[in-house]
Amino acid sequence: MRKILLFIAIVSVFTILHAQGINFTGLEILERIDDNEFYQTIEYNGSMTIYIDDQIRTKELYTLAKSDGRKALVEFTNPEDYGTKYLMLEDELWIYFPSEEEVVKISGHMLKEGMMGSDFSYEDALESDKISEKYNVEITDQDTLNSHLCWVITLNAKVKDVPYYSKKMWIDKVTFTVWKEKMYAKSGKLLKEMNVLEVKQYGGRYFPVKSEMVNKLRKNSKTEFVMKDISFDVDLPDGIFSLRNLQH
């Protein structure tokens, strides 16, 4: 009987320790986040609800993205922007305006600007790189966020090609969901804050499907981003991400 109790106690202690993540290194946490959020290809319908002062604007979009080569094609489907498309290839961006059949090449620095007037930049919305390859990590704290036990980790860029110099993330100790993220400039200034509002399980992956972004450099605005009809690892030939297809 004592042996059974001892076994249960040991298992319980290990389970609690595991749940609290004491045996995880920062890099392992990042790898588990990548397991959740990194994809080879993705296809989804989405919506952006932009709150500016007391006004609300909604944008509907259809997105195809591929991590290899950082390729993305976004088509807006709401009546006000119907048919407007974005093609992103690495750090290059083209916009297609259907009314005038115009393809406009956008300067690289515009990738950091808000997409269609939202608080999400093109990089925020379309970024699909593994964060474990781009940032050094340090576990700095533990916290409870909306009843989720979380690690608080600090990321510092180890490569130049990143949208934000450093980040602070609140990571769920059970599902490795990033519930909250703060993005900082090199000067330490807080640029943006993102809160994940809803997560869905796809196989072994916990993927954020509803999030809210606040750009701290804008006054009285926030954007809610919802992803639906998500398909991972669909077959997306490279020809989809071409100037030819942009004009179709």
Place this chain on the structure above:
Amino acid sequence: MKKIVYISLLCLFLSVNSLSAGQETGIKLWGSNYVDINGYHYLNNTESDSLKFGGMNTLNLNFHNRNKRYGKIEGNFDLIIPFGLTADQFQNLIEQSEQSDTLSLPYYPIFVQGNAPILLDIRKLYASVYLSFADITLGRQIVNFGKGCIFSPIDVFSTVDVSDINFQRHGSDIAAVKIPFSYLSGCDLITEFPRKHREYSSALRLYHHMWGFDFAANAIYKHRSDDFIGGISFKGDAFVGIYGEFVEHCKDDFKTKYFEGMLGADYSIKNTFFFRIEYLYKNPNISSQWGKHNIFASAEYMINDLMRVSMNVLGSDVSGNAQTIMYMGQFYYNILQNVNVVLYTRYFSYKQENPLLPDLEYAVRVEVKF
């Protein structure tokens, strides 16, 4: 004319439905309606009534087949109902076009009541087929051939309408074959069908993207004026966005050559301030609406994502005898999800008297999209 349009539309709708029998079926319809109310001020008018009013209602309708896997059939129509002085101006243009051997309007007057015409502008009505090696297009299409916002020596098909506050374009009747060489390079072959009094052209363009720039080599032949245009165009990013077109016009079996060139730059600061400047040099022997030196400058300030103000200056034949300068100020407000209000004013300064242009125009546009 009306019968042809109706029959064409019926055929298109039927073929669209049969083409799109599959996963995503049917036709996507969308559009907008906008009303312009304008006050025209003739400052040097000797008549006592120097302030006149006009305006127009424009209904824009668009459609295309939802399933675009193998091709696309697309239409874009503007139904324009002008009133007041604007109706008189349109009526004058229609009469001039009927009497002229050179003037061709992009609009069809479908109904005229006194001095008030109702006009139809078929901006697009075309079918495209996407083959593995090429896209083939036939019909009326907007061909955005140049790199410039206003000036473009190679933009011979659907040139910018500078009388429109959004600098829209009108369609051209064309046949085009677009052959991709890679994802960012290819070859476009376009030929335009002759229209009454109007110059028509054929063009070949080879384009490629490298070093962050879109480059193109262009060869154009203008059939009526027997003018061959050859040259390069580019657009890219070098701290500021820069773009340009440099071409040589060759006439008389390449014995006579004239140069035309455009250079432009754009820059934005923190997604709040936007600047653009364009300059066009045109040899005076080349026939076009522009003078020898022409300039366009624009500055825009985004108050927030719903409101912006802008100032544009467009100068034609600057310091020449036919110098005309247009100053345009705009305030844009996205007042509801699908409703925009634009307040704009234009001041025209010209050396030669132009009865069609007022000195000052102030207007409001209300646009609803659906």
